[in-house]
Amino acid sequence: MEEAYAGWSRWGYLLFFLYGFALAADDRFRTAMRRDAVPAAVVGVLLLLGSGAALGLAGGEPFTDMNPLAILARVLFGLAGWCWLVAILGLLDRRRPRPPRPGRPPRRLVAYLAAAALPVYILHQPILVAVAYFVVRWHAPIPVKYTAIVVISFAVIFAVYDLAVRRTRVTRFLFGMRD
Numbered sequence: 001m002e003e004a005y006a007g008w009s010r011w012g013y014l015l016f017f018l019y020g021f022a023l024a025a026d027d028r029f030r031t032a033m034r035r036d037a038v039p040a041a042v043v044g045v046l047l048l049l050g051s052g053a054a055l056g057l058a059g060g061e062p063f064t065d066m067n068p069l070a071i072l073a074r075v076l077f078g079l080a081g082w083c084w085l086v087a088i089l090g091l092l093d094r095r096r097p098r099p100p101r102p103g104r105p106p107r108r109l110v111a112y113l114a115a116a117a118l119p120v121y122i123l124h125q126p127i128l129v130a131v132a133y134f135v136v137r138w139h140a141p142i143p144v145k146y147t148a149i150v151v152i153s154f155a156v157i158f159a160v161y162d163l164a165v166r167r168t169r170v171t172r173f174l175f176g177m178r179d
Contacts, residue, residue, distance in 0.1 A: 020085050030093055037090025044083030051076035119165045119175040120157055127160065128153045 023029045033040075054073035055062045062070040131153045135145050165171045172178075 016081065016085075020089065023085070024089050024093075030089075033086050033090035034093050035090070037087050037094070040083045040090065041087035044080050044087055047076050047080035047083060051080055115166075115177060116158070116161055119161050119177065122175060123157050123160055123165070124153070127157050131156065 023033065051073050054069055054076060058065065058067065058070040058073050060067070060070070062073050064070075128149065132149050135148050135152070138145055138148070140148075165175050165177070
């Protein structure tokens with residue numbers, strides 16, 4: 001995000017990343033994050049909803065204005081980000097026993113999706129932007145456009161991955177896949 005858009009310098013995100021790394025590297029913080037992951041997620045959702053309401057009521061440019069409601073919205077938005085950091089790191093760090101379950105996805109599907117992770121990450125941005133470029137011109141409600149962008153992008157991304165990336169050694173190498 002540009003500073004003129006969101007009022008945040010790109011360096012602010014680096015600070016957020018470094019604090020997240022420092023929190024995840026300390027066993028005491030990791031224990032606390034595992035314990036408090038679910039409450040942090042709940043508080044994060046509430047703060048995000050509160051910041052959304054405050055952003056909507058602030059009027060003007062809520063990410064750059066200096067009126068009290070805009071400042072409150074930004075504070076709530078930042079606190080929601082920290083809560084989500086604790087929730088995501090805490091939930092991902094939990095050790096889960098793996099008893100056999102009948103509804104568990106087949107190993108082939110898990111292996112396919114694991115191999116697809118990096119190529120799908122690389123492909124998603126240009127494909128999503130290309131699909132959205134055409135879909136936003138439709139005369140349809142926003143939820144319909146959003147659903148169309150998600151469904152079409154998902155289908156195209158996985159079709160390109162499966163047909164163009166996964167099947168040749170050159171493209172597998174270019175997309176960082178192991179042989």
